[in-house]
């Protein structure tokens with residue numbers, strides 16, 4: 001029985017930015033060897049090493065905050081409406097309700 005081969009296109013961590021990626025190459029050998037998500041990250045890694053942990057954390061936090069703001073912007077008007085309706089507060093021009101400024 002042949003030994004099961006490990007998938008050369010399996011997910012792995014980029015050595016530079018530490019984010020997971022799938023190899024992009026068409027060639028099996030290259031796919032198995034790929035350690036960086038992009039050529040730019042490979043270049044950066046050999047220039048100045050991996051991204052420092054605090055920089056990496058800051059980047060992830062920034063992405064998280066951006067996504068949370070997006071979710072809030074989408075959900076907040078609906079949430080406010082249902083809250084007002086639940087408490088029997090009349091909502092004039094409810095269809096024109098906009099999210100508060102700065103979100």
Ligand SMILES: [Zn+2]
Nearest residue numbers: 014017037041
């Ligand atoms: Zn990367």
